[in-house]
Amino acid sequence: MHALTRMRSTAADTTAAALGSSRIAVVGAGIAGLVAAYELEALGHPVTVLEGSERIGGRIYTHRFGTEADAPHVELGAMRIPSTHELTMRYVDKLGLRSALRPFCTMLSDENNYLITGRGFVQVKHASGALLADLRRDVPTMSCKPAAMLFGAWLAAVIRAIGPARLRDNLASELTTLLGLADRLDLSPHIHGAQADRIDLGAVFRAHPELRTGCSPWLHGFLDDLLLETGPGLMYLAGGMSRLTDRLVDRIRGPVLLGREVVALHARDDHVRLGLRHGRLDLMHRYPAALCTLPFSVLRDLPVSGLDRDKRNVIESVTYESATKIALHCREAFWERSGIRGGASATGGRTRQTYYPPREGDPAKGAALLASYAIAEDGNLLGHFPPQARHAAVIDELSLLHPELKDSDAVLGAAGIAWGTHRWSKGCTSHHWGWGDDADRRAREMRRAARPQGRLFFAGEHCSSTPAWINGAIESALGAVAAIDAALRESR
Ligand SMILES: Cc1cc2nc3c(=O)[nH]c(=O)nc-3n(C[C@H](O)[C@H](O)[C@H](O)COP(=O)(O)OP(=O)(O)OC[C@H]3O[C@@H](n4cnc5c(N)ncnc54)[C@H](O)[C@@H]3O)c2cc1C
Structure with missing residues (x-):
């Protein structure tokens, strides 16, 4: 794969044949652009993929601590x-990756994961007492049945673990309303665990949808993500998520050109002109049609012409959340000595979430730790530091929980991305929590974002009904492919 992407980045590819005046230009080699290119070719349309950075995959980004396959x-x-x-899932199948799917161990899914509580770091298996004490501290006037208290205590724990600061800050008032509703219900069927001190939050909300009326719009909009990210039914790809985009590139026959930054877009009724920067070379190319998969956070900083007012408004108005991930290459998986086999700890502070990725490959080459995953406002706290300082700050903070990190040769390397300021996405994902489950609004906003302008078409997670997910990026790509195919056939 590395050889392939380098080969496709050579200067020879600047030839008119590769850039192609008769090919459809697909701008961006993230999952949306690659699925679109693959499907357009399947319909008989030649394509050229133009990627600004030196790698494919966009926001699908598997980092390897080493060059060997088992690093x-x-x-x-x-x-x-x-x-x-x-x-x-359909593309996992199409790309022959079904056998690489494994269950993903979510936040707090391992009994030995830790959470930060009023009593300090506590392992999940011992956490209920501390969480109930925190609940009584945060909502002192409430006194409910034990099952409702357990519901409140664990809901508060996952909001504190995963929720953005604006939700955590509002926790006491969220809980007051929700506990009032929960106290009238029989939640006992959802209690589990050897000590009957755990509760299945997903099952509670499924059995009692009326509880959602007690959520603020913020919690309502975030609740499904919260339950999804802490519940069962998530999978990962052994060998790395980049296998999806690597395999797509292998199946695309047309050129996939790296280091081709699109710096201007001009939409017309019968063609699109793209300004392209390749090293020091600036070129203007004409295409019969182009698909733009750039995040709107990137697109709005580029000179663009031929768009109507509503399109300009939607490009300007889509907001993007931040997120920062910081990974450490550790000499050994020291967390396994505390019994941790996977899942994630809710570490709080600036570090927020610490994931213990599945161990694959040769243990002699060390172990990867996703030391910090912080979203929204929290993503900016460490994200604004220069990389070295960011890595040092995470090691300092996380060593309160995992003192092994301070051993002289415990950390062999570090890598991370502050997506909020990342040059090629200027944000983690488009922001949609405010939509809640308003399906009409979702469909309307999606149509506005995806609406073509002349021969310039749009795709990307932000143009879908499931934004912020790979699924949404694929959905948008398939919609754009159908629209491009129809437009080109009509004009023949
Ligand atoms: C930290 C994080 C965690 C996530 N977790 C999950 C998850 O667990 N599950 C899930 O399903 N989704 C997750 N997502 C969301 C998912 O990654 C995205 O929805 C999806 O990958 C977006 O694909 P895309 O093709 O729309 O955009 P991108 O992947 O951003 O593709 C756009 C491409 O355009 C390129 N580009 C940008 N500017 C230019 C330019 N001027 N010229 C040419 N090319 C340019 C970029 O380099 C990039 O390759 C996560 C995202 C992030 C950031």
């Missing part, structure tokens, strides 16, 4: 596939 790896971008995401 420890970690996901700096997407890492989970919900089994309900039919389109992602």
Whole structure:
């Protein structure tokens, strides 16, 4: 794969044949662009993929600590596939990756994962007492049945673990309303665990959808993500999520050109002109049609012409959340000495979430730790530090839980991405929590984002009904392919 991408990046590819005046230009080699290129070719349309960076995959980004196939790896971008995401699963199948799917161990899914509580770091298997004490501290006036208290205590724990700061700050008032509703219900069927001190939050909300009326719009919009990210039914790809995009590139016959930054887009009724930067060379190329998969956070900083007012408004108005991931290459998987086999700890502070990725490959080459995953406002706290300082800050903070990190040769290397300021996405994913489950609004916003302008078409997670997921990026690509195919056939 590495050889292939280098080969496709050579200067010879700047020839008119490769850039192609008769080919459809696909801008961006993330999952949306690659699925679109693959499907357009399947319909008989020649394509050229133009990627600004020197790698394919975009926000699917498997980082390897070493060049060998069995070097420890970690996901700096997407890492989970919900089994309900039919389109992602369809491409996993198409690309022959079904046998590489494994259950993803979520946050707090391992009894030995830790959470930060008022009593300090506590392992999940011992956490209920501390979480109930935290609940009584945060909502002192509430006194409910034990099952409702357990519901409140564990819901608060996952909101503290995964929720953005604006949700955590509002926790007491969220819980007051929700506990009032929960206290009227029989939640006993959802209690489990040897000590009857755990509760299945997903099952509670499924059995009692009326509880959602007690959530603020913020919690309502985030709740499904919260339950998805802490519940069962998530998968990952052994060998790395980048296998999806690597395999797609292998199946695309047309050129996939790296280091081709699109710096201007001009949409017309019968063609599109793209300004391309390759090293010091600036070129303008004309295409019969182009598909733009650039995040709107990137697109809005480029000179663009031929768009109507509503399109300009939607490009300007889509907001993007931040996220920062910091991974450490550790000499050994020291966390296994505390019994941790996977899952993630809720570490709080600036570090937020610490994932223990599945161990694959040769243990002699060390182990990868996703030391910090922070989203939204929290993503900016470490994200604004220069990389070296960011890595040092995470090691310092996380060593309160895992003192082994301070041993002289415990950490062999570090890697990370602050997606909020990342040159090629300027954000982690488009922001959609405010939509809640308003399906009409979702469909309307999706149509506005995806609406073509002349021969310029649009795709990417932000143009879909499941934004912020790979599934949405694929959905948008398939919609754009159908629209491009129809437009080109009509004009023949
Ligand atoms: C930290 C993080 C965690 C995530 N977790 C999950 C998860 O667990 N599961 C899940 O399903 N999804 C997850 N997502 C979301 C998922 O990764 C995205 O929805 C999806 O990958 C977006 O694909 P895309 O093709 O729309 O955009 P991108 O992947 O961003 O593709 C756009 C491409 O355009 C290129 N580009 C940018 N500017 C230019 C330019 N000027 N010229 C040419 N090319 C340019 C970029 O380099 C990039 O390759 C996560 C995302 C992040 C960042």
